[in-house]
Amino acid sequence: MKDYPIQKTEAEWKALLGPERYKILRQKGTEFPHSGKYNLSFDKGTYCCGACGEPLFTSEAKFMSSCGWPSFDESIPGKVEYVKDTSFGMVRTEILCAHCGSHLGHVFDDGPTQTGQRYCVNSLSIDLKEASAD
DSSP: OOOOSSOOOHHHHHHHHHHHHHHHHTTOOOOOTTOSTTTTOOOSEEEEETTTOOEEEEGGGEEOOOSSSOEESOOOTTSEEEEEEOGGGOOEEEEEETTTOOEEEEEESOOSSTTOOEEEEOGGGEEEEEOOOO
16 A cells, blocks of 8 residues: 555544445545536635545646536646546546545546546535635
8 A cells, every 4th residue: 555645544434424424535436427516616725635635636727527426627736646437347547646545436538628538526525725815
């Protein structure tokens, strides 16, 4: 297992996150499509890891993908780890928080923007820190 800057036992993660978030972030679960609170939200700010609070994506990178999950065309550099995922008979790229190793979702090479990327993220794996109204 990789060492991350944030280290907790699974019991500590479970107590901190609660059952729904624990299932997504620590057990690599997926929320039902079109069910997450950030799927259709386009508020301005920074999307942070739902486990450790590390900034991961900006609202400027978010776009409407109609895939059922919040989608971004890029991450904040150095904040996301990429892991080959061969589960369920598919080959995908899993995305993890590089600070605590929590599961965020997957990234695909079918994005409609200039980056060509679609970071497909579970709403339960992120929290929006809204931009100040200054």
